[in-house]
Amino acid sequence: MSETIIPLVLFALISTSTPGIATTLSTASGAQFGFRRSVPLMAGSAAGLATVAAAGAAGLAGLLAAIPSLQLAMKIAGSLYLIWLAIKIGRSGPPNLDISMAKPNSFFGGAGIQWMNPKGWAMGLGAAASFAALADGPLQLALLLGAVFGLAAAFSLSLWCVAGTLLARLLKTERQWRALNIVLGLLLAASILQMWRPA
Template identity: 85%
Template sequence: MLHPILPLILFAFVATATPGIATTLSTASGAQFGFRRSVPLMIGSAAGLATVTGAAAAGLAGLLLAMPSLQLAMKIAGSLYLLWLALKIGRAGPPNLDVTMAKPNSFFGGAGIQWMNPKGWAMGLGAAASFAALADGPGQLALLLGSTFGLTAAVSLSLWCVAGMVLARLLKTEWQWRALNIVLALVLAASIIPMWRTV
């Protein structure tokens, strides 16, 4: 029974585990705040991706393709938000000295990252085209893709958050923390580039 959807699960896991916007934020949040305080961000991001892929499978991605101005507005808003987050991460020091990142990102912050990311919509549309045969209609396909991507994203982001926590244990000095935060900020800012390559 599980065999026909194994390729979809593998596709979703690879797509959600590769470095990008959400994984970078989960790593940074794990390093700064630990796992428990990062849970709202990770759940929000997983839920956001689930709704994006579900909506793409249900046909909303067609609306975005038909309205380039809406796509452009999403890209601009998403890029500005991510640059603001990158600036906050880059300016942060060690967790106990941190004043610029006083609290972790919220559920809606995590979800919003996915809703404004055209890459997520394109991924959902690609998955819908590739795995449409697994469902009996757009509604069932939306449910299948949304739940698969949501669950795999939750696992992937948890692993990245734990990686951030491991880094936090290895870093002992303020300059090491500042270097890590600058690297994470640069990776987050660079992750905007593929968003603008998505047609």
């Protein structure tokens, strides 16, 4: 089993490490608040992806594919929430002067990002189809995918958050902080396009 699970682990690590919504938020939170205060956001995002992967294995991703109006509602809600976050990040200044982002995003905010992202659901369904042979049934597959994707996301997001904290040490002036926050806000807004691309 340990040999056959390696492709799944690699798939999960690569898919959770590539730049996107959760990685951009983790980087921004690390730069703005440091690693420790960003843990709830990262834990929520990892837990959210774990539940999405598990639900995909259990068949809920198929329901989303069958009901286009539900998928559209998720895309709209997710896009609006992320635009709001991108504006907050882009308008914030240095950590000690910041008013608009007075505290980091919460556990449920991190989880909600994953729950509203149709691409995450598509990834869960794709992983379930690709790695179904690793389990004896939908429940076992749901537990396996949930655990692997949750741990992979926790690891990957931690690396992005550490990158944000290291980047923050390089910034000396308010102007540099504002430039970083604008770039991170724009990257987050640009990552919304992934939600609207055809699967």
